[in-house]
Amino acid sequence: MAKISASVFTSHVPAIGAALDLGKQGEDYWKPVFAGYDFAKQWEKEQKPDVVFLVFNDHATAFSLEMIPTFAIGTAAEYQPADEGWGPRPVPKVIGHPRLAAHIAQSVIQDDFDLTIVNKMDVDHGLTVPLSLIFGQVDAWPCPVIPFAVNVVQYPVPSGRRCFMLGKAIRKAIESYDEPLNVQIWGTGGMSHQLQGPRAGLINREWDNMFLDKLINDPDGLSKVPHIDYVREAGSEGIELVMWLIARGAMSDVNETKKGNAPTVRHRFYHVPASNTAVGHLILENN
Amino acid sequence: MSLDKPYTDVPGTTIFDADMSRMGYHLNQFCMSLMKAENRARFKANERAYLDEWPMSEEQKQAVLDRDLNRCIALGGNIYFLAKIGATDGKSFQQMAGSMTGMTEEQYREMMIKGGRSPEGNRYTGEKK
Numbered sequence: 001m002a003k004i005s006a007s008v009f010t011s012h013v014p015a016i017g018a019a020l021d022l023g024k025q026g027e028d029y030w031k032p033v034f035a036g037y038d039f040a041k042q043w044e045k046e047q048k049p050d051v052v053f054l055v056f057n058d059h060a061t062a063f064s065l066e067m068i069p070t071f072a073i074g075t076a077a078e079y080q081p082a083d084e085g086w087g088p089r090p091v092p093k094v095i096g097h098p099r100l101a102a103h104i105a106q107s108v109i110q111d112d113f114d115l116t117i118v119n120k121m122d123v124d125h126g127l128t129v130p131l132s133l134i135f136g137q138v139d140a141w142p143c144p145v146i147p148f149a150v151n152v153v154q155y156p157v158p159s160g161r162r163c164f165m166l167g168k169a170i171r172k173a174i175e176s177y178d179e180p181l182n183v184q185i186w187g188t189g190g191m192s193h194q195l196q197g198p199r200a201g202l203i204n205r206e207w208d209n210m211f212l213d214k215l216i217n218d219p220d221g222l223s224k225v226p227h228i229d230y231v232r233e234a235g236s237e238g239i240e241l242v243m244w245l246i247a248r249g250a251m252s253d254v255n256e257t258k259k260g261n262a263p264t265v266r267h268r269f270y271h272v273p274a275s276n277t278a279v280g281h282l283i284l285e286n287n
Numbered sequence: 288m289s290l291d292k293p294y295t296d297v298p299g300t301t302i303f304d305a306d307m308s309r310m311g312y313h314l315n316q317f318c319m320s321l322m323k324a325e326n327r328a329r330f331k332a333n334e335r336a337y338l339d340e341w342p343m344s345e346e347q348k349q350a351v352l353d354r355d356l357n358r359c360i361a362l363g364g365n366i367y368f369l370a371k372i373g374a375t376d377g378k379s380f381q382q383m384a385g386s387m388t389g390m391t392e393e394q395y396r397e398m399m400i401k402g403g404r405s406p407e408g409n410r411y412t413g414e415k416k
Contacts, residue, residue, distance in 0.1 A: 014380060015380060018379075059367040060315070060318075060367040060368045060370075060371070061322075064315070064319040064368075065316055065319070065368075083322060083324075084322070084370075085321060085322055085370065086374050153303065153367055154303055154304070155303060155304040155305070156305075194404075195380065195384045196300070196301065196366040196384070197299040197360060197387055198299030198387060198389060199299030199388075199409055200299075200385070200388050200404075201384065201385070201388060201395060201398055202403060202406060202409060203399075203402060203403025203405075204405075204406045207406070227293075228294055231297055231300065231302065232297055232406075232411075233406060233410070236300050236301075236302060237366075272402050272403060273400065273402070275379070275380060276399060278403070
Protein backbone atom coordinates (compact mmCIF):
# COMPACT_ATOMS: atom_id res chain seq x y z
CA MET A 1 0.00 0.00 0.00
CA ALA A 2 1.04 3.61 -0.50
CA LYS A 3 2.28 5.52 2.52
CA ILE A 4 2.92 9.14 3.44
CA SER A 5 6.54 9.38 4.53
CA ALA A 6 6.78 13.10 5.23
CA SER A 7 5.16 16.50 5.01
CA VAL A 8 7.03 19.52 3.68
CA PHE A 9 5.93 23.11 4.22
CA THR A 10 7.17 26.19 2.40
CA SER A 11 6.26 29.68 1.27
CA HIS A 12 5.86 30.12 -2.48
CA VAL A 13 6.79 33.79 -3.06
CA PRO A 14 6.86 34.60 -6.83
CA ALA A 15 9.96 36.79 -6.44
CA ILE A 16 11.89 33.68 -5.30
CA GLY A 17 11.10 32.06 -8.64
CA ALA A 18 12.14 35.20 -10.50
CA ALA A 19 15.40 35.40 -8.51
CA LEU A 20 16.23 31.79 -9.44
CA ASP A 21 15.25 32.18 -13.08
CA LEU A 22 17.36 35.35 -13.42
CA GLY A 23 20.37 33.79 -11.64
CA LYS A 24 20.23 36.12 -8.64
CA GLN A 25 20.52 33.46 -5.93
CA GLY A 26 24.09 34.51 -5.11
CA GLU A 27 23.10 38.11 -4.33
CA ASP A 28 23.28 39.21 -0.70
CA TYR A 29 19.53 39.82 -0.59
CA TRP A 30 18.71 36.26 -1.71
CA LYS A 31 21.58 34.18 -0.25
CA PRO A 32 19.98 33.66 3.18
CA VAL A 33 16.66 32.62 1.57
CA PHE A 34 18.20 29.90 -0.60
CA ALA A 35 20.55 28.74 2.16
CA GLY A 36 17.42 27.77 4.10
CA TYR A 37 16.62 25.20 1.42
CA ASP A 38 20.04 23.51 1.07
CA PHE A 39 18.99 20.86 3.56
CA ALA A 40 15.78 20.02 1.69
CA LYS A 41 17.61 19.42 -1.61
CA GLN A 42 20.01 16.94 -0.01
CA TRP A 43 17.23 15.29 2.03
CA GLU A 44 15.07 14.76 -1.08
CA LYS A 45 17.94 12.94 -2.81
CA GLU A 46 17.85 10.38 0.01
CA GLN A 47 14.06 10.26 0.35
CA LYS A 48 13.34 9.64 -3.35
CA PRO A 49 9.57 10.20 -3.16
CA ASP A 50 7.49 8.42 -5.83
CA VAL A 51 4.79 11.10 -5.80
CA VAL A 52 4.34 14.57 -4.27
CA PHE A 53 0.80 15.60 -3.33
CA LEU A 54 1.21 19.37 -3.55
CA VAL A 55 -1.30 21.64 -1.84
CA PHE A 56 -1.11 25.15 -3.29
CA ASN A 57 -3.28 28.00 -4.44
CA ASP A 58 -3.86 29.44 -7.86
CA HIS A 59 -3.34 33.23 -8.05
CA ALA A 60 -5.90 34.26 -10.69
CA THR A 61 -4.07 32.16 -13.25
CA ALA A 62 -5.92 28.92 -14.06
CA PHE A 63 -9.08 30.10 -12.29
CA SER A 64 -10.51 33.49 -13.20
CA LEU A 65 -13.70 34.90 -11.69
CA GLU A 66 -15.59 32.77 -14.17
CA MET A 67 -15.16 29.96 -11.70
CA ILE A 68 -13.15 29.41 -8.52
CA PRO A 69 -13.42 25.96 -6.91
CA THR A 70 -12.81 25.76 -3.17
CA PHE A 71 -10.85 22.51 -3.48
CA ALA A 72 -9.62 21.18 -6.85
CA ILE A 73 -7.58 18.04 -7.51
CA GLY A 74 -5.56 17.67 -10.70
CA THR A 75 -6.06 14.32 -12.42
CA ALA A 76 -4.26 15.25 -15.66
CA ALA A 77 -1.21 13.49 -17.14
CA GLU A 78 0.73 16.77 -17.22
CA TYR A 79 0.55 20.49 -16.46
CA GLN A 80 2.31 23.41 -18.13
CA PRO A 81 3.94 26.27 -16.16
CA ALA A 82 1.63 29.27 -16.65
CA ASP A 83 2.28 32.66 -18.20
CA GLU A 84 1.31 34.94 -15.29
CA GLY A 85 1.95 38.08 -17.30
CA TRP A 86 5.75 38.00 -17.19
CA GLY A 87 5.99 34.93 -19.49
CA PRO A 88 6.06 31.29 -18.23
CA ARG A 89 8.84 30.34 -15.78
CA PRO A 90 11.59 28.38 -17.56
CA VAL A 91 11.01 25.23 -15.51
CA PRO A 92 10.11 21.67 -16.55
CA LYS A 93 6.51 20.74 -17.17
CA VAL A 94 4.84 18.99 -14.26
CA ILE A 95 4.01 15.31 -14.73
CA GLY A 96 0.86 14.19 -12.93
CA HIS A 97 -0.21 10.85 -11.47
CA PRO A 98 -3.75 10.42 -12.85
CA ARG A 99 -4.39 6.99 -11.36
CA LEU A 100 -3.54 7.92 -7.77
CA ALA A 101 -5.22 11.32 -8.16
CA ALA A 102 -8.48 9.72 -9.33
CA HIS A 103 -8.28 7.23 -6.45
CA ILE A 104 -7.87 10.09 -3.95
CA ALA A 105 -10.75 12.06 -5.52
CA GLN A 106 -13.06 9.05 -5.27
CA SER A 107 -12.17 8.39 -1.63
CA VAL A 108 -12.15 12.00 -0.39
CA ILE A 109 -15.47 12.92 -2.03
CA GLN A 110 -17.04 9.85 -0.44
CA ASP A 111 -15.72 11.25 2.85
CA ASP A 112 -17.89 14.36 2.32
CA PHE A 113 -15.31 16.80 0.91
CA ASP A 114 -16.54 18.32 -2.34
CA LEU A 115 -13.53 18.27 -4.62
CA THR A 116 -13.58 19.62 -8.16
CA ILE A 117 -11.80 17.25 -10.56
CA VAL A 118 -9.56 19.17 -12.97
CA ASN A 119 -8.13 17.67 -16.16
CA LYS A 120 -6.72 20.83 -17.71
CA MET A 121 -4.87 23.44 -15.69
CA ASP A 122 -1.73 25.52 -16.08
CA VAL A 123 0.17 25.77 -12.81
CA ASP A 124 1.48 29.09 -11.52
CA HIS A 125 4.24 30.10 -9.07
CA GLY A 126 2.18 28.69 -6.21
CA LEU A 127 3.14 25.23 -7.44
CA THR A 128 6.41 25.73 -9.33
CA VAL A 129 8.28 27.86 -6.76
CA PRO A 130 8.03 25.13 -4.07
CA LEU A 131 9.27 22.56 -6.63
CA SER A 132 12.25 24.79 -7.46
CA LEU A 133 13.06 25.43 -3.80
CA ILE A 134 12.90 21.78 -2.73
CA PHE A 135 14.25 20.02 -5.86
CA GLY A 136 16.49 22.80 -7.23
CA GLN A 137 17.08 23.77 -10.84
CA VAL A 138 16.65 20.50 -12.72
CA ASP A 139 15.90 19.41 -16.29
CA ALA A 140 12.95 17.31 -15.16
CA TRP A 141 11.17 17.14 -11.80
CA PRO A 142 12.27 13.92 -10.07
CA CYS A 143 8.76 12.52 -9.57
CA PRO A 144 5.11 12.96 -10.54
CA VAL A 145 3.11 15.63 -8.73
CA ILE A 146 -0.60 15.77 -7.90
CA PRO A 147 -1.62 19.43 -7.80
CA PHE A 148 -4.28 20.21 -5.20
CA ALA A 149 -5.57 23.78 -5.48
CA VAL A 150 -7.30 25.56 -2.59
CA ASN A 151 -9.20 28.82 -2.93
CA VAL A 152 -7.56 31.35 -0.60
CA VAL A 153 -8.15 34.32 -2.92
CA GLN A 154 -11.92 34.88 -2.81
CA TYR A 155 -13.40 34.94 0.70
CA PRO A 156 -14.82 33.08 2.45
CA VAL A 157 -11.96 30.62 2.09
CA PRO A 158 -12.14 27.21 3.80
CA SER A 159 -11.51 27.30 7.55
CA GLY A 160 -8.37 25.93 9.13
CA ARG A 161 -10.50 23.27 10.77
CA ARG A 162 -11.94 22.09 7.45
CA CYS A 163 -8.47 22.01 5.90
CA PHE A 164 -7.14 19.94 8.81
CA MET A 165 -10.01 17.44 8.51
CA LEU A 166 -9.50 17.29 4.74
CA GLY A 167 -5.86 16.35 5.33
CA LYS A 168 -7.05 13.38 7.38
CA ALA A 169 -9.31 12.24 4.54
CA ILE A 170 -6.42 12.57 2.07
CA ARG A 171 -4.19 10.39 4.30
CA LYS A 172 -6.89 7.74 4.44
CA ALA A 173 -7.25 7.84 0.66
CA ILE A 174 -3.50 7.57 -0.01
CA GLU A 175 -3.04 4.71 2.46
CA SER A 176 -5.78 2.72 0.72
CA TYR A 177 -4.01 2.85 -2.66
CA ASP A 178 -2.81 -0.56 -3.80
CA GLU A 179 0.76 0.26 -4.94
CA PRO A 180 3.67 0.60 -2.50
CA LEU A 181 4.34 4.28 -3.24
CA ASN A 182 6.40 6.66 -1.12
CA VAL A 183 4.19 9.77 -1.05
CA GLN A 184 5.06 13.18 0.36
CA ILE A 185 2.43 15.81 1.05
CA TRP A 186 3.45 19.46 0.76
CA GLY A 187 1.64 22.47 2.20
CA THR A 188 2.62 25.79 0.64
CA GLY A 189 1.99 29.54 0.85
CA GLY A 190 2.42 32.16 3.58
CA MET A 191 3.82 33.06 5.95
CA SER A 192 2.72 36.51 7.12
CA HIS A 193 2.25 38.96 4.26
CA GLN A 194 -0.16 41.54 2.97
CA LEU A 195 0.03 42.67 -0.65
CA GLN A 196 -2.80 45.18 -0.74
CA GLY A 197 -3.91 48.51 0.67
CA PRO A 198 -2.14 50.97 2.97
CA ARG A 199 -1.31 48.10 5.38
CA ALA A 200 0.74 46.27 2.69
CA GLY A 201 4.06 45.00 3.96
CA LEU A 202 2.75 43.62 7.24
CA ILE A 203 5.02 40.97 8.75
CA ASN A 204 4.51 39.25 12.11
CA ARG A 205 7.56 37.26 13.13
CA GLU A 206 6.15 36.33 16.52
CA TRP A 207 2.84 35.03 15.15
CA ASP A 208 4.57 33.10 12.36
CA ASN A 209 6.81 31.33 14.85
CA MET A 210 3.83 30.57 17.07
CA PHE A 211 2.22 29.05 13.97
CA LEU A 212 5.29 26.89 13.29
CA ASP A 213 5.43 25.75 16.96
CA LYS A 214 1.77 24.82 17.01
CA LEU A 215 1.85 23.20 13.60
CA ILE A 216 4.46 20.84 15.05
CA ASN A 217 3.06 20.33 18.56
CA ASP A 218 -0.60 21.28 18.60
CA PRO A 219 -2.07 21.14 15.09
CA ASP A 220 -5.53 20.37 16.44
CA GLY A 221 -5.50 23.57 18.52
CA LEU A 222 -4.04 25.54 15.62
CA SER A 223 -6.81 24.33 13.31
CA LYS A 224 -9.36 26.13 15.52
CA VAL A 225 -7.81 29.57 14.93
CA PRO A 226 -10.44 31.63 13.08
CA HIS A 227 -9.78 33.43 9.78
CA ILE A 228 -9.93 36.85 11.35
CA ASP A 229 -6.85 36.08 13.46
CA TYR A 230 -4.87 35.28 10.31
CA VAL A 231 -6.01 38.53 8.68
CA ARG A 232 -5.30 40.71 11.72
CA GLU A 233 -2.04 39.06 12.74
CA ALA A 234 -0.52 37.69 9.52
CA GLY A 235 -2.02 40.01 6.88
CA SER A 236 -4.78 39.50 4.35
CA GLU A 237 -2.63 37.17 2.22
CA GLY A 238 -1.31 35.33 5.28
CA ILE A 239 -4.57 33.35 5.09
CA GLU A 240 -2.69 31.05 2.68
CA LEU A 241 -1.35 29.34 5.80
CA VAL A 242 -4.59 27.37 6.19
CA MET A 243 -3.20 25.19 3.38
CA TRP A 244 -0.40 24.01 5.67
CA LEU A 245 -3.08 22.42 7.87
CA ILE A 246 -4.09 20.10 5.02
CA ALA A 247 -0.60 18.63 4.84
CA ARG A 248 -0.34 18.48 8.63
CA GLY A 249 -3.71 16.72 8.88
CA ALA A 250 -2.33 13.90 6.73
CA MET A 251 0.32 12.92 9.31
CA SER A 252 -0.09 9.71 11.36
CA ASP A 253 -0.05 11.30 14.84
CA VAL A 254 -3.43 12.94 14.19
CA ASN A 255 -4.99 9.81 12.71
CA GLU A 256 -7.93 9.06 15.01
CA THR A 257 -8.37 5.40 14.07
CA LYS A 258 -4.70 4.31 14.27
CA LYS A 259 -2.71 6.98 16.07
CA GLY A 260 0.98 7.16 15.16
CA ASN A 261 3.81 8.85 17.06
CA ALA A 262 4.63 12.53 16.82
CA PRO A 263 6.55 13.41 13.63
CA THR A 264 10.28 14.11 13.62
CA VAL A 265 11.18 17.72 12.85
CA ARG A 266 13.98 17.33 10.29
CA HIS A 267 14.31 20.99 9.37
CA ARG A 268 12.93 24.38 10.36
CA PHE A 269 13.70 27.70 8.71
CA TYR A 270 12.34 31.23 8.94
CA HIS A 271 13.50 34.39 7.18
CA VAL A 272 12.26 37.94 6.55
CA PRO A 273 11.91 39.20 3.86
CA ALA A 274 11.53 37.77 0.38
CA SER A 275 10.00 40.73 -1.42
CA ASN A 276 6.80 41.40 0.62
CA THR A 277 6.73 38.14 2.51
CA ALA A 278 8.00 36.18 5.48
CA VAL A 279 9.47 32.85 4.35
CA GLY A 280 8.82 29.74 6.44
CA HIS A 281 9.89 26.16 5.77
CA LEU A 282 9.47 22.96 7.75
CA ILE A 283 10.08 19.26 7.12
CA LEU A 284 8.27 16.68 9.26
CA GLU A 285 8.95 12.97 8.90
CA ASN A 286 6.06 10.66 9.62
CA ASN A 287 6.40 8.14 12.47
CA MET B 288 -30.22 39.00 7.09
CA SER B 289 -26.82 40.25 8.14
CA LEU B 290 -23.72 38.27 7.33
CA ASP B 291 -20.74 37.64 9.56
CA LYS B 292 -17.96 39.94 8.34
CA PRO B 293 -15.55 40.34 11.24
CA TYR B 294 -12.84 41.83 9.00
CA THR B 295 -14.25 45.30 8.34
CA ASP B 296 -12.28 46.95 11.16
CA VAL B 297 -8.81 45.89 9.99
CA PRO B 298 -7.04 49.13 9.01
CA GLY B 299 -5.87 49.65 5.42
CA THR B 300 -7.30 46.30 4.35
CA THR B 301 -10.14 45.29 2.04
CA ILE B 302 -11.16 41.66 2.13
CA PHE B 303 -12.08 40.36 -1.30
CA ASP B 304 -15.28 38.55 -0.38
CA ALA B 305 -18.28 37.42 -2.42
CA ASP B 306 -19.76 40.96 -2.38
CA MET B 307 -16.54 42.61 -3.57
CA SER B 308 -16.14 39.88 -6.17
CA ARG B 309 -19.61 40.65 -7.52
CA MET B 310 -18.75 44.38 -7.79
CA GLY B 311 -15.40 43.73 -9.39
CA TYR B 312 -16.27 40.98 -11.82
CA HIS B 313 -15.69 42.89 -15.07
CA LEU B 314 -12.72 44.84 -13.70
CA ASN B 315 -11.00 41.61 -12.68
CA GLN B 316 -11.85 39.85 -15.93
CA PHE B 317 -10.34 42.79 -17.83
CA CYS B 318 -7.16 42.26 -15.78
CA MET B 319 -7.28 38.55 -16.58
CA SER B 320 -7.34 39.31 -20.30
CA LEU B 321 -3.87 40.85 -19.93
CA MET B 322 -2.38 37.40 -19.47
CA LYS B 323 -2.33 37.14 -23.27
CA ALA B 324 0.55 38.95 -24.99
CA GLU B 325 -1.64 40.16 -27.86
CA ASN B 326 -4.09 41.76 -25.39
CA ARG B 327 -1.26 43.43 -23.50
CA ALA B 328 -0.10 44.96 -26.78
CA ARG B 329 -3.59 46.18 -27.67
CA PHE B 330 -4.12 47.64 -24.19
CA LYS B 331 -0.80 49.48 -24.31
CA ALA B 332 -1.51 50.87 -27.77
CA ASN B 333 -4.78 52.51 -26.64
CA GLU B 334 -5.74 51.97 -23.01
CA ARG B 335 -9.02 53.87 -23.12
CA ALA B 336 -10.27 52.04 -26.23
CA TYR B 337 -9.35 48.67 -24.76
CA LEU B 338 -11.13 49.47 -21.47
CA ASP B 339 -14.23 50.56 -23.39
CA GLU B 340 -14.57 47.00 -24.68
CA TRP B 341 -15.41 45.94 -21.11
CA PRO B 342 -18.69 46.60 -19.27
CA MET B 343 -16.82 48.26 -16.40
CA SER B 344 -18.01 51.36 -14.54
CA GLU B 345 -16.47 54.69 -15.50
CA GLU B 346 -14.93 54.88 -12.02
CA GLN B 347 -13.28 51.51 -12.50
CA LYS B 348 -11.89 52.53 -15.89
CA GLN B 349 -10.53 55.80 -14.48
CA ALA B 350 -8.91 53.98 -11.54
CA VAL B 351 -7.12 51.67 -14.01
CA LEU B 352 -5.99 54.59 -16.19
CA ASP B 353 -4.69 56.35 -13.04
CA ARG B 354 -3.03 53.09 -11.87
CA ASP B 355 -4.66 53.84 -8.51
CA LEU B 356 -4.62 50.36 -7.04
CA ASN B 357 -6.28 51.36 -3.75
CA ARG B 358 -9.19 52.78 -5.75
CA CYS B 359 -9.32 49.65 -7.93
CA ILE B 360 -9.55 47.53 -4.78
CA ALA B 361 -12.31 49.73 -3.32
CA LEU B 362 -14.23 49.15 -6.56
CA GLY B 363 -13.99 45.37 -6.36
CA GLY B 364 -10.53 44.68 -7.76
CA ASN B 365 -8.45 41.89 -6.29
CA ILE B 366 -4.69 42.24 -6.00
CA TYR B 367 -3.87 38.99 -7.82
CA PHE B 368 -5.94 40.14 -10.77
CA LEU B 369 -4.65 43.73 -10.60
CA ALA B 370 -1.13 42.33 -10.66
CA LYS B 371 -1.66 41.61 -14.36
CA ILE B 372 -1.78 45.39 -14.96
CA GLY B 373 1.49 45.71 -13.07
CA ALA B 374 3.03 42.91 -15.13
CA THR B 375 1.91 44.69 -18.30
CA ASP B 376 3.63 47.85 -17.01
CA GLY B 377 6.77 45.86 -16.14
CA LYS B 378 6.35 46.38 -12.41
CA SER B 379 7.28 43.89 -9.69
CA PHE B 380 4.88 42.81 -6.98
CA GLN B 381 6.89 44.80 -4.49
CA GLN B 382 6.52 47.97 -6.56
CA MET B 383 2.77 47.38 -6.80
CA ALA B 384 2.32 46.66 -3.09
CA GLY B 385 4.46 49.65 -2.16
CA SER B 386 2.42 51.96 -4.40
CA MET B 387 -0.61 51.47 -2.14
CA THR B 388 1.12 52.52 1.08
CA GLY B 389 1.93 56.17 0.42
CA MET B 390 5.65 55.35 0.71
CA THR B 391 8.25 55.72 -2.01
CA GLU B 392 9.55 52.56 -3.61
CA GLU B 393 12.84 52.96 -1.75
CA GLN B 394 11.14 53.56 1.62
CA TYR B 395 8.94 50.50 1.17
CA ARG B 396 11.83 48.27 0.16
CA GLU B 397 13.81 49.51 3.16
CA MET B 398 10.88 48.81 5.51
CA MET B 399 10.70 45.23 4.22
CA ILE B 400 14.44 44.67 4.65
CA LYS B 401 14.12 45.91 8.24
CA GLY B 402 11.49 43.26 8.97
CA GLY B 403 8.32 44.69 7.45
CA ARG B 404 5.40 46.64 8.84
CA SER B 405 4.81 45.81 12.49
CA PRO B 406 1.37 44.53 13.49
CA GLU B 407 1.59 46.81 16.56
CA GLY B 408 -1.06 49.52 16.17
CA ASN B 409 -2.20 47.96 12.89
CA ARG B 410 -4.71 45.38 14.07
CA TYR B 411 -7.84 47.52 14.58
CA THR B 412 -9.07 50.71 12.95
CA GLY B 413 -8.50 53.66 15.26
CA GLU B 414 -6.07 51.75 17.47
CA LYS B 415 -3.34 53.93 19.01
CA LYS B 416 0.08 53.35 17.44
